[in-house]
Every structure is written in C-alpha cells, then in structure tokens.
Amino acid sequence: MNLIIKISWRNIMRHKGKSIVIGVILFLGALLMTVGNGVISGMDRGMQKNIVEGFTGDALIISEKQESDDVLMEMMGKAVAPIENFKQIDSALAKLPYIKKRLPVGKNFAMALNSDGAIADGVFVLGVDFRQYRDFFGDNLKLIEGNFPEKNNEPFALIPTGWRKQYGEYYSVILTPERCKPDTSTLGKEILERINDMQIQHDIVYMGMSTENTTTDIRVPVNAIVKYRSLNTIWGMFPILDIESYRECLGYFSAKDKVADIKKEDELLLSASSESIDDMFSGADMFETEDNGRDAITLTEGSLATVKQVREEEIDLNDGTFNMILLRFADKANLEQTVKALNKDLSELNLGVRVITWKKAAGIIGSMAVLIKTSLFVFVMFLFFVAIIIIVNTLSMAALERTSEIGMMRAVGARKSFIRLMFLGETAVLSAVFGGAGIVLGIIIVNIVAAFNISTNNDMVQLLFGGDTFRPFLSLLDIGLALIQLVIVTLIAVIYPIRVASNIKPLDAISRD
Amino acid sequence: MNIIEIKGLKKDYPLGKTTVNAIRGVDLSIEKGDFLSIIGPSGSGKTTLLNIIGCIDHATSGSVKIAGKEITSLNDKKITDIRLHQIGFIFQTFNLIPVLNALENVEFPLLLMKNRTRGEVRKKALSLLEAVGLNEHIKHRPSELSGGQRQRVAIARALVTGPDIVLADEPTANLDSVTGASILDAMRTMNEREHTTFIFSTHDANVLKYARKVIKIKDGLIVEE
Numbered sequence: 242m243n244l245i246i247k248i249s250w251r252n253i254m255r256h257k258g259k260s261i262v263i264g265v266i267l268f269l270g271a272l273l274m275t276v277g278n279g280v281i282s283g284m285d286r287g288m289q290k291n292i293v294e295g296f297t298g299d300a301l302i303i304s305e306k307q308e309s310d311d312v313l314m315e316m317m318g319k320a321v322a323p324i325e326n327f328k329q330i331d332s333a334l335a336k337l338p339y340i341k342k343r344l345p346v347g348k349n350f351a352m353a354l355n356s357d358g359a360i361a362d363g364v365f366v367l368g369v370d371f372r373q374y375r376d377f378f379g380d381n382l383k384l385i386e387g388n389f390p391e392k393n394n395e396p397f398a399l400i401p402t403g404w405r406k407q408y409g410e411y412y413s414v415i416l417t418p419e420r421c422k423p424d425t426s427t428l429g430k431e432i433l434e435r436i437n438d439m440q441i442q443h444d445i446v447y448m449g450m451s452t453e454n455t456t457t458d459i460r461v462p463v464n465a466i467v468k469y470r471s472l473n474t475i476w477g478m479f480p481i482l483d484i485e486s487y488r489e490c491l492g493y494f495s496a497k498d499k500v501a502d503i504k505k506e507d508e509l510l511l512s513a514s515s516e517s518i519d520d521m522f523s524g525a526d527m528f529e530t531e532d533n534g535r536d537a538i539t540l541t542e543g544s545l546a547t548v549k550q551v552r553e554e555e556i557d558l559n560d561g562t563f564n565m566i567l568l569r570f571a572d573k574a575n576l577e578q579t580v581k582a583l584n585k586d587l588s589e590l591n592l593g594v595r596v597i598t599w600k601k602a603a604g605i606i607g608s609m610a611v612l613i614k615t616s617l618f619v620f621v622m623f624l625f626f627v628a629i630i631i632i633v634n635t636l637s638m639a640a641l642e643r644t645s646e647i648g649m650m651r652a653v654g655a656r657k658s659f660i661r662l663m664f665l666g667e668t669a670v671l672s673a674v675f676g677g678a679g680i681v682l683g684i685i686i687v688n689i690v691a692a693f694n695i696s697t698n699n700d701m702v703q704l705l706f707g708g709d710t711f712r713p714f715l716s717l718l719d720i721g722l723a724l725i726q727l728v729i730v731t732l733i734a735v736i737y738p739i740r741v742a743s744n745i746k747p748l749d750a751i752s753r754d
Numbered sequence: 755m756n757i758i759e760i761k762g763l764k765k766d767y768p769l770g771k772t773t774v775n776a777i778r779g780v781d782l783s784i785e786k787g788d789f790l791s792i793i794g795p796s797g798s799g800k801t802t803l804l805n806i807i808g809c810i811d812h813a814t815s816g817s818v819k820i821a822g823k824e825i826t827s828l829n830d831k832k833i834t835d836i837r838l839h840q841i842g843f844i845f846q847t848f849n850l851i852p853v854l855n856a857l858e859n860v861e862f863p864l865l866l867m868k869n870r871t872r873g874e875v876r877k878k879a880l881s882l883l884e885a886v887g888l889n890e891h892i893k894h895r896p897s898e899l900s901g902g903q904r905q906r907v908a909i910a911r912a913l914v915t916g917p918d919i920v921l922a923d924e925p926t927a928n929l930d931s932v933t934g935a936s937i938l939d940a941m942r943t944m945n946e947r948e949h950t951t952f953i954f955s956t957h958d959a960n961v962l963k964y965a966r967k968v969i970k971i972k973d974g975l976i977v978e979e
C-alpha cells in the first residue's frame with residue numbers, strides 16, 4: 242500500500258497541470274456542495290423554527306373525525322372538524338409533563354364580504370383568545386397600524402398586510418383601524434397607483450358556513466394591521482379574529498352560549514344534531530310526550546332569546562368550540578416519539594381527538610424545505626455530473642499518455658489490480674486534498690456567513706432564508722453527507738479511467754516504443 | 755536441462771485485409787544458464803519471439819514451455835505471476851518508472867512479490883545496484899541518469915527477483931559502443947554469477963562476440979543455430 246501511495250503522490254506531482262485541473266474541479270464541487278448543504282440546512286432549520294414558533298407549535302390536536310391531516314393549508318378540503326370538549330382535553334393535557342404549552346384555536350374557511358354585501362374573497366380565518374395566543378407565540382406579530390386588543394371578550398380582527406393588500410386590490414378598499422392612517426409601505430404598488438379611488442374601511446364582514454350548511458355574517462372592527470415577523474408571505478393570508486366572533490361566524494357553540502341560562506329541554510334541542518331534530522319533528526309519534534320514555538322538546542317563548550342573555554363576567558373563552566389545539570413540547574428533539582406517546586395517552590382517555598406533527602398539519606409548507614433541499618441537491622449533483630465527465634476525460638487521457646509506464650509495470654509483474662489501485666490512489670489523494678480543502682473552506686464560509694446575521698424584511702427572500710435572518714448551518718450529518726458525496730463522485734469518476742489503465746497490456750508499451 | 759522449450763510456434767498479425775506471418779513455425783530449446791543471442795534483420799521476428807517467450811505476447815499456435823510449464827493457455831493473472839517470478843526484462847528504451855529513483859525501481863518487482871521484509875528488499879536491491887556499478891546513483895531518478903546508467907538499473911531490476919530467464923530486446927540499440935559494451939559485460943557477469951539464462955536480440959554484429967550461443971532468424975524462421 243505504501244508503494245501505491247508513493248507512486249500515486251509522485252505521479253500527481255509529476256503531472257501537476259492535470260492534477261490541478263482535476264483538483265480544482267473537485268475543490269469547487271466540494272465547496273459548492275458544502276455551502277449548498279449549509280444553506281439548505283439553515284433554511285430547513287429556519288423554516289422549522291419559524292413555522293413551529295410562529296404559527297403551528299410542535300404538534301396539533303385535531304378531532305378524530307377530521308379526515309385530512311393537512312388542516313392548515315388544504316384549499317378545497319372540507320371544513321376542519323370541531324372539537325367540542327376542549328376543557329376536558331385541556332385538563333388531561335395539563336397532567337402530561339411533556340407538554341409545555343397549549344393553545345386552542347379555531348381555523349376554518351370564511352368568505353369576506355365587501356361593503357355591498359357581495360362575496361369578495363375566501364380566506365382562512367383563525368379564532369383565538371388573544372391573551373393565550375400571545376402567551377403561546379410571544380411577539381410573532383409585528384404591529385403595523387392600530388393596537389392589539391386589550392379586553393379579552395371584545396370582537397376584533399387583526400388583518401395581516403398580505404391579505405389587506407389582496408382584498409384592497411380586488412375591491413378598492415383599504416382596511417385600517419379607526420383613527421389610523423394606512424402605512425403606505427405595506428399597501429403594494431397597485432393600490433398606491435389607485436390610492437385616490439380607494440375607500441377606507443374600519444371593519445370587515447366575514448360569512449362563515451356551519452356544519453349544517455347555514456351561513457352567518459359577522460361584522461368585526463379592524464383592531465390592527467399586523468405582519469408576521471417571519472414567513473409573512475404564507476401566514477399573511479390568515480386574518481385573526483377573537484374566538485367568540487369566529488364561533489358565531491362558523492355557527493359553533495360559543496362561550497356565551499354555555500353561560501346562558503338554558504332550560505334543560507332547550508339545551509337538548511341546541512345540542513341535537515340535524516338528523517335527530519328531523520326525527521323529532523316527523524313521523525306519527527312526533528307529539529308523544531313523557532310516557533313513551535323519551536324526553537320531549539317544548540320550545541317555550543323567548544327561550545332562544547334567553548340563550549343570548551349572557552352574564553359577561555362568567556364567560557370562559559375556553560368553554561366553547563375550537564378546531565385544533567396547538568402544542569409546545571418540553572422536548573423538541575424526539576417529536577415523532579412524543580406525538581406517538583401522546584396519541585397513545587389520548588386514545589386511552591377516549592377524548593375523540595388525535596395528534597399530528599406540525600409538518601403534517603402544514604401540508605405543502607411543511608414539505609417546502611424538503612422540496613427545496615431536494616432541488617438544491619439535484620442541482621449540486623448536476624454540477625458533480627459535469628465534474629465527473631471532466632475528471633473522467635482528464636484521467637482517461639492521463640491513462641493513455643502513460644501507456645509505456647503502465648505497460649512496463651505490467652511487464653515486470655504488476656497485476657491489473659495494482660494498476661487499478663494506483664489510479665484509484667491518485668484520484669483518492671486528489672479528492673482528499675482538494676475535495677477536503679473544499680469542504681473545510683465550505684464549513685468556514687458557512688460559519689462566517691451565519692455570524693453576519695444577514696436579515697431581510699422582504700417576504701420572498703424570507704422564504705429563501707427560512708425566516709427573517711439568513712443562518713446557514715452545517716450539522717455533523719451534513720458534513721458527513723458532503724464527505725460521502727465526495728467519495729461517491731471520486732469512485733464514479735475513476736471507474737472508466739481505471740478500466741482504460743488496467744486494460745493496457747505490456748505489449749502496448751513496447752509497441753508504442 | 756532446458757529452461758525453454760518451443761515447438762511449432764507460429765504468430766500471425768492481422769494487418770488490414772492481409773495477415774503478417776511474424777513467426778512461421780519455430781522449434782527451439784534453450785538450456786538453463788545460456789547466454790543466447792537472437793540475430794536477424796529488422797522485421798525478421800526477433801522481438802516477436804522474445805515477447806512470446808516473455809509472456810508479453812500470445813502465440814497463434816504451437817507450444818511454449820518455461821521451466822516445464824506450458825504458458826500458452828494460462829490466464830492473465832497466472833501469466834503476470836510468471837513474468838514477476840520467472841522472467842526479467844530489459845527493454846530497448848530503458849523502461850523505468852519515472853517517478854521512482856534507481857533504488858526504488860529495482861525494489862519495485864520485489865515489493866510486488868510481497869514475500870520479503872522491507873529490509874531484505876532494500877538489501878537485495880542495493881547489492882544488485884552495486885553489482886552493476888550504480889551504488890552512487892541510487893537516489894537518482896531515471897531522468898537524472900544517462901542512457902547507460904538507466905540500462906544498468908534495468909539489468910538490476912531484471913535480476914532482483916532471481917528469475918530463470920532475462921530477456922533483453924536490443925539492449926544496446928540506443929547506446930554508444932563503449933556504453934553498449936559495458937552493458938553486455940554487466941549482463942555477462944551477472945549470467946556467470948547468478949547462472950541466469952540471458953536471451954537478447956540484436957542486429958549488431960559487434961554484440962555477437964559476447965554470446966555463447968547464437969540463433970539466426972529470418973522471415974519468421976530459424977535459419978541457423
């Protein structure tokens with residue numbers, strides 16, 4: 242082996258020109274690959290961090306009746322199934338030590354109406370208790386105009402800049418809180434060009450559809466225009482409403498409903514499903530009373546009005562319908578295992594809910610990092626493919642130029658395997674020296690760039706950065722991957738030249754002379 | 755005892771639509787320890803005969819035995835091993851490995867054999883370089899040696915494995931007469947000291963006086979022995 246390494250190294254030094262050509266290609270390939278891996282990993286980590294910390298939490302609890310896991314981004318899917326027993330679930334979750342925080346939210350599709358009452362735009366709306374929301378997400382929202390809601394039980398809408406722009410462009414309306422001047426920097430070019438034709442509007446009407454296919458309009462004041470601190474391009478399409486307005490819009494039980502003084506028979510009616518109501522009011526036995534063993538429903542005059550007579554001080558916003566519960570785990574390292582354990586615990590408690598990871602909930606967004614990572618990997622592999630062709634060509638030429646030397650080695654007793662190892666050794670030394678240098682420089686560049694904390698407010702660039710700051714990152718796994726890629730490239734590049742070299746016969750050397 | 759036995763050897767080369775009959779039926783026996791010269795004009799088949807004996811080229815037909823072993827039907831690995839263990843080569847153009855110095859070039863076949871310690875390899879190579887008068891040039895690379903010195907290195911390398919046969923194809927062709935004579939002297943000395951069979955081709959009449967036995971070849975046939 243020493244002999245092979247010695248000959249390989251000296252041949253590299255002897256054919257400096259070719260060695261440098263191959264070395265530079267390997268160096269650049271390894272450098273690009275390492276920096277690319279760093280950028281991708283940084284973006285992946287940034288995306289994960291910003292999605293998890295800014296919008297989804299580590300995992301989400303959804304109803305067992307919810308068919309699709311893509312509960313956040315599915316455009317044409319069914320409405321997200323409601324969770325009616327949050328308080329019961331919450332008390333169970335509170336006992337689990339691996340759950341650090343929880344946030345119940347409503348999330349569904351609603352239609353935004355314009356001032357004429359016409360349907361303007363479909364939008365995903367989030368319904369939250371804002372105090373809990375802030376406790377869970379901290380300052381993920383940047384205030385652009387207006388104020389965040391101070392009272393917990395007042396209707397509000399927080400409109401993200403992205404959706405305001407979209408709505409404004411479509412209906413020539415600028416949504417802005419009372420007594421606020423729109424921040425023109427967030428309106429976009431199209432609105433600014435038509436600014437004089439724009440109407441100012443301080444509230445917004447959403448129309449939601451209940452599970453019973455009935456619709457309800459709600460009018461809520463625009464409290465604030467906000468911007469998500471990172472990934473606003475994605476999350477900027479999610480206006481936030483107070484949970485009670487949201488429930489009213491979607492036809493859900495609200496906390497007010499729960500504290501209303503409802504007679505037993507009214508409660509039964511209100512909680513009955515549509516099929517059972519149809520059953521009750523049809524058929525021959527519809528007027529039967531207590532004697533048939535079934536509770537009768539008698540609507541007393543004004544009883545439904547009583548439902549709305551709410552004692553404000555008794556309202557517990559958690560005591561109503563939600564669509565999902567966002568969770569933050571104490572240990573983020575083993576997400577899949579924690580989700581599995583929680584699913585087991587919830588299943589044993591028979592609460593009618595299940596847990597999914599944020600990646601599943603975020604659908605295409607959750608997979609975006611993987612998609613971009615794959616694309617960049619393919620790009621880097623393409624570069625390596627080109628590099629391989631150049632290296633193969635150069636090494637093959639080198640093999641043919643050394644016919645006399647190789648043929649003579651074979652003549653004095655070197656087996657084909659020796660020639661193969663000699664060529665492999667030469668390429669391996671080049672790969673280790675130049676490719677290794679490329680990887681080391683790549684690691685240095687990634688760390689230097691990360692130390693600069695390059696930030697951007699541009700939404701599209703934020704998507705590429707995976708957040709508002711560009712922080713490329715290389716894990717040991719990434720470095721290992723770069724080394725493996727380098728080894729694979731070296732092996733692929735040397736196969737054909739080795740074949741050429743090992744097929745040189747002693748007679749070829751003599752014939753050449 | 756015959757170290758080489760050749761019977762009915764033929765070698766044809768296809769050349770376009772025709773075939774060149776380089777060897778047209780050679781029978782030859784060479785005894786161990788011979789110092790034999792093959793002479794003949796250019797294109798007579800000297801080099802082809804040497805290449806076949808040296809397991810560098812294949813016969814079209816006929817039988818070639820080296821130390822009693824038929825070599826015409828062996829695979830590449832076995833043929834390579836015969837070249838390593840039983841045959842030494844001295845080529846016309848001093849084929850040395852350019853990236854190795856004189857000592858390393860001589861050590862090369864021994865290192866391929868992998869049956870000696872590093873110290874034994876070094877000792878053997880040094881003794882042979884001393885025998886060919888190159889003990890002061892052991893660290894020189896081929897490019898730093900004269901033609902005669904390179905050919906001496908090639909002789910040392912050919913002998914280092916203790917082969918049965920050393921084949922030299924016109925070993926003095928590219929050397930001046932004085933250097934050529936010294937190379938032949940060196941070969942002769944080694945032949946006498948190691949009892950190694952030397953077969954060399956030449957068309958130089960001055961070289962013939964060194965040979966103990968001469969065969970003349972013409973048009974692929976032995977015409978005089």
